[in-house]
Amino acid sequence: xxxxxxxxxxxxxxxxxxxxxxxxxxxxxxxxxxxxxxxxxxxxxxxxxxxxxxxxxxxxxxxxxxxxxxxxxxxxxxxxxxxxxxxxxxxxxxxxxxxxxxxxxxxxxxxxxxxxxxxxxxxxxxxxxxxxxxxxxxxxxxxxxxxxxxxxxxxxxxxxxxxxxxxxxxxxxxxxxxxxxxxxxxxxxxxxxxxxxxxxxxxxxxxxxxxxxxxxxxxxxxxxxxxxxxxxxxxxxxxxxxxxxxxxxxxxxxxxxxxxxxxxxxxxxxxxxxxxxxxxxxxxxxxxxxxxxxxxxxxxxxxxxxxxxxxxxxxxxxxxxxxxxxxxxxxxxxxxxxxxxxxxxxxx
Amino acid sequence: xxxxxxxxxxxxxxxxxxxxxxxxxxxxxxxxxxxxxxxxxxxxxxxxxxxxxxxxxxxxxxxxxxxxxxxxxxxxxxxxxxxxxxxxxxxxxxxxxxxxxxxxxxxxxxxxxxxxxxxxxxxxxx
Numbered sequence: 001x002x003x004x005x006x007x008x009x010x011x012x013x014x015x016x017x018x019x020x021x022x023x024x025x026x027x028x029x030x031x032x033x034x035x036x037x038x039x040x041x042x043x044x045x046x047x048x049x050x051x052x053x054x055x056x057x058x059x060x061x062x063x064x065x066x067x068x069x070x071x072x073x074x075x076x077x078x079x080x081x082x083x084x085x086x087x088x089x090x091x092x093x094x095x096x097x098x099x100x101x102x103x104x105x106x107x108x109x110x111x112x113x114x115x116x117x118x119x120x121x122x123x124x125x126x127x128x129x130x131x132x133x134x135x136x137x138x139x140x141x142x143x144x145x146x147x148x149x150x151x152x153x154x155x156x157x158x159x160x161x162x163x164x165x166x167x168x169x170x171x172x173x174x175x176x177x178x179x180x181x182x183x184x185x186x187x188x189x190x191x192x193x194x195x196x197x198x199x200x201x202x203x204x205x206x207x208x209x210x211x212x213x214x215x216x217x218x219x220x221x222x223x224x225x226x227x228x229x230x231x232x233x234x235x236x237x238x239x240x241x242x243x244x245x246x247x248x249x250x251x252x253x254x255x256x257x258x259x260x261x262x263x264x265x266x267x268x269x270x271x272x273x274x275x276x277x278x279x280x281x282x283x284x285x286x287x288x289x290x291x292x293x294x295x296x297x298x299x300x301x302x303x304x305x306x307x308x309x310x311x312x313x314x315x316x317x318x319x320x321x322x323x324x325x326x327x328x329x330x331x332x333x334x335x336x337x338x339x340x341x342x343x344x345x346x347x348x
Numbered sequence: 349x350x351x352x353x354x355x356x357x358x359x360x361x362x363x364x365x366x367x368x369x370x371x372x373x374x375x376x377x378x379x380x381x382x383x384x385x386x387x388x389x390x391x392x393x394x395x396x397x398x399x400x401x402x403x404x405x406x407x408x409x410x411x412x413x414x415x416x417x418x419x420x421x422x423x424x425x426x427x428x429x430x431x432x433x434x435x436x437x438x439x440x441x442x443x444x445x446x447x448x449x450x451x452x453x454x455x456x457x458x459x460x461x462x463x464x465x466x467x468x469x470x471x472x473x474x
Contacts, residue, residue, distance in 0.1 A: 016439075017410045018385040207384070207410055272388040272435070274408055296387035296410055 009035065010205040017207035021298040024174055024212060025342075028132035029204030030195050033180070034188060037101030038121040039108065041092040049112030050092060052247060054084060055231060055240040061086040066154040066171055069239050070231055071107055072248030076255060077227040078234070080104050081219070083171055085156040093121070093156075093167065095180070097221045111247050126188030131178030131212075133343040134200045139179060142194065143168065153345045162187075162194055173209060175216035175342030214304060215297050217266050217336020223277065224264060224292045224306050230255055233308070234264040262289065263314040267305040267322060267331040268338060272296060275305035275322045275329055281313075282321045288313045291322060297338060303329060304338045349472060350377040352443055356419065356459055357468035360401075363443065364419040364451075364462065373404065374447040375416055375438065378472045383409040386435040391427040391449060398422065398451070400458050405448050407438065420458040422451035 010032065012020060023029055045051040045059040056069030065086050071079040080100045085093045096104045101122060109115035130139060136148050142161050147168070151157055156169035164187055172178035183191050195201050210220070219225045225234045230248075232255050240252065267275060275294030280287050289309030297304045305322065313320060318333040355363045361379035365372045380386065388408040398404055398418040405416035427449050431437050438446040453459075463471060 011411070012384060016385045018387075018436075211410060272408075273390075274387065274410070274413070276413070296408070298410075 010203075011207045012205040013203045015202060017205070017211060018298045020202065020204035020208035021211050023202050024132045024176060024204050024208060025299055026133065028130055028135040028138050028178075028198075028201045029174070029208065030192065030201050031129040031131065031204050031209055032192065033129050034126045034185075035098035036127050037096050037098060037104070038125055038127070038182065039094040039096070039105065040119045040121050041094060041117050042119070043090050043114060043117045045092070048114040048117040050084070050094075050117075052113070052245060053108055053111045054082065055246050055248070056084065057241040057244060058084055058086075058092075063088060064155050064157055066156050066169055070236070071104065071111075072231070072246065072252070073107075073227065074248060074251060076230040076232075076248040076251035078221070078225045078229055078231065079107050079227060081221050081225065083169075085167070085169055087156060087158050087167060093182070095127075099222060124185055126183050126185040126191075128181045128183065128188065128191060128195070129172055129174075129178060130181060130195060130201070131172045131174040131204075132176050133346065135176070135178045136347070138195065138198045138200055139168075162191060172344070173218055174212040175218075175337060175339060175344050176212075177343040177346045210293075211295050211298055214293055214295050214306065215299055215337065215339035216342060217306065217338060219264065219306065220293060229264070229308075230260075232256060233260050233262055236264075260311055262308045263311050264292070264306060264308055265314050265316075266334040266336040266338060267291070267294075267307060267320065268300075268334040269303040269305075269322065269329045269331045271303055271329055272301065273327065273329055274303045275331065276324070279305075279307075279322050279324045281307055281309050282323055283309075283313050283318070288320070294322075299339050303331075304334075305331070306336070309333070349381070349469065350443070351465045351469045351472075353465045355443070355465060356462035357465070357471075358417065358419045358462055359471065360417050361472075362416060362419050364459075366459070369452060370425060371420065371422070371451050371453055372447050373416075373419060373449050373451060374442055375407070376468070376472075377442050380439045380442045380446075383407060383414065384411050385409055386438045389431045389435045389438065389448075391432065392424050394424050394427055396424045397454075398424065400455075400461075407435070416448060418451065419462055420451065420453045421455050422453040424449050425452050426450035
């Protein structure tokens with residue numbers, strides 16, 4: 001167990017990171033993500049200011065829709081990334097990172113027109129992620145009939161599970177078909193045990209969560225994106241709706257017009273050796289960037305990484321050398337996802 | 349934690365087993381568990397001379413990278429290519445097919461500086 005903020009988190013269970021990784025890609029992994037934080041927002045997206053607080057279009061979501069976006073500061077630095085879920089007409093849930101939860105809450109209250117519309121759900125809500133191609137069949141007997149058949153990718157629903165009120169969303173951080181389950185905090189252990197009774201399910205830790213997300217090229221807040229990076233630099237502008245007003249959009253427009261100097265890209269090596277956080281990226285005989293996340297990729301059998309490079313070196317196919325000053329790993333700039341057989345969108 | 353008798357151990361979690369004029373070197377069960385799934389191994393070359401506590405290999409796991417050090421001084425006379433092709437072998441059989449190199453010790457007196465199984469088990473139980 002490792003400390004993460006005030007949480008004790010399992011890096012791996014007895015199966016080990018690689019076995020947990022493969023099991024999630026093949027069957028279903030169960031992740032304890034109770035450290036993550038959620039906010040309930042009640043009211044109209046425009047009137048409360050939720051629309052202004054997020055880069056993605058919020059009010060255009062249909063009831064039951066989810067969208068990934070960012071909270072930015074005035075200079076378009078990323079305060080956090082978040083998934084917003086519309087659970088009812090005026091019923092929103094915002095899922096954010098653990099380490100940033102307090103800061104996020106202050107930010108939302110400062111930015112939103114109706115700070116009192118924001119309520120932290122962290123104390124009362126626990127979260128488990130069930131991820132993997134068999135997760136739908138595992139979950140089916142525990143929820144009302146038919147619920148999962150209409151729950152498409154990036155959809156969420158308030159429903160019942162094991163005699164309690166829950167939110168089930170078809171989202172995740174692995175690239176596989178899967179669900180995030182938001183359950184009453186005092187019932188989490190029971191849900192965990194009930195899901196593990198199914199032999200298709202095995203527990204998976206933070207280690208596997210990291211290799212799975214990295215194979216998909218999903219950024220990790222605090223590592224690949226942070227307050228000193230913008231969505232443009234991170235190559236994540238598709239999660240920004242430039243037609244609407246949001247905090248940071250003027251700075252982003254300015255950066256768009258002026259051009260960016262660096263960009264977050266993927267790297268793929270031909271070695272089993274792992275590029276690691278902090279390694280330098282060299283090209284043309286000089287440092288042009290650095291690695292923010294790197295690992296051996298269990299599904300690919302080689303090292304992969306995310307990192308920032310000068311814009312001239314950001315195009316896929318460009319050859320670079322990743323180095324810690326001692327070892328040198330030839331790598332190719334590669335457009336994520338690195339792993340392309342994920343089942344996340346299977347069956348609608 | 350498995351610490352077989354008859355081997356000598358270092359405080360950096362290598363083991364060495366004397367076999368006539370030669371000695372086989374690997375990493376301990378404690379080391380492989382601590383590293384987790386091993387994904388990459390790079391070995392010293394046959395013919396290299398190493399001094400006690402100098403690196404003879406690099407191992408990487410999903411979690412970390414670390415060096416493997418020579419328990420005694422000697423010449424590398426064989427390396428285990430099997431763990432290069434299948435690094436998981438080190439996790440599965442740290443004292444068996446997961447060995448790293450064979451050394452021809454040049455200063456056998458150095459064996460006396462190493463721990464026996466009981467001492468190593470106590471050291472790692474601390």
